[in-house]
Amino acid sequence: MAVAYEDRRVQGATGLEAIFWNHQDRVLRAAYRITGNMADAEDVAQSVFLRLLASGGQAMEQPESYLYRAAVNGALDLLRRRKAAGEVPLDAADEVMGSGPRTSPERAVSNAEVRRWLRAAIAELSPRAAEIFVLRYVEERDQREIAQIVGTSRATVAVMLHHARARLKKSYRGFQRGER
Numbered sequence: 632m633a634v635a636y637e638d639r640r641v642q643g644a645t646g647l648e649a650i651f652w653n654h655q656d657r658v659l660r661a662a663y664r665i666t667g668n669m670a671d672a673e674d675v676a677q678s679v680f681l682r683l684l685a686s687g688g689q690a691m692e693q694p695e696s697y698l699y700r701a702a703v704n705g706a707l708d709l710l711r712r713r714k715a716a717g718e719v720p721l722d723a724a725d726e727v728m729g730s731g732p733r734t735s736p737e738r739a740v741s742n743a744e745v746r747r748w749l750r751a752a753i754a755e756l757s758p759r760a761a762e763i764f765v766l767r768y769v770e771e772r773d774q775r776e777i778a779q780i781v782g783t784s785r786a787t788v789a790v791m792l793h794h795a796r797a798r799l800k801k802s803y804r805g806f807q808r809g810e811r
Contacts, residue, residue, distance in 0.1 A: 650694050651680055657695070658702040664769045665706035665753065667746055675705040696780045703762045710754035745806075752802045756795055763788055764795040 658679055663672035679701045753761050763781060766772045767788075774792075778785045 647684060650683070650698075654694060654698045655680070658698050661699050661702040661765075661770070662706040665703060665750065665765060666709060667750055671709055672706070675702060675709060679705055696782075699780065700762060703765055704758050707754050707758060707761050710750055714751055714754060748803070748806045749799075752799050752806075755802070756798065760791050760795045760798075763791045764799075767792055 655676065659672055659676045662675035662679075663669060666672050666675065679698060682701070683698075753764060756764065759781065763777055766777045766780060767774070772780070774785045774788045777788045781788070
């Protein structure tokens with residue numbers, strides 16, 4: 632059975648290279664789910680691995696958890712910086728234009744606005760609450776997995792999810808009234 636070139640590279644990789652090849656897709660997907668923009672997600676993933684390289688790749692017991700958290704936090708930081716600067720991603724128009732033949736332009740605009748609101752609202756949560764919310768509702772992890780990833784109890788996860796949902800619900804009501 633032939634092994635693809637990339638597979639051989641992963642199997643023969645050690646240290647930081649192995650960490651990169653084994654986790655790059657997960658880091659990129661985590662960042663993309665928060666930013667909604669592949670270019671931004673690639674920037675976040677690149678900075679996550681560059682920081683890891685700059686730190687000398689200190690031994691990590693759970694690289695998957697560390698890298699996932701770094702990707703989520705990096706993506707949230709990017710959204711916060713963009714909001715503070717009043718920037719709008721260049722692909723925001725593409726979301727509406729590429730909406731497909733079955734979606735009306737009004738519906739496409741509405742969907743894009745709700746996605747932008749949700750990204751901004753998640754960015755306003757504390758980093759830990761945002762991470763837990765994304766793990767639960769974007770990554771579809773259960774509370775036991777989330778508790779393990781973030782290093783806390785299931786009860787803490789449940790409480791933080793409750794508070795995050797309440798805060799997002801209140802924010803959404805304001806969004807619907809045009810307060811955002």
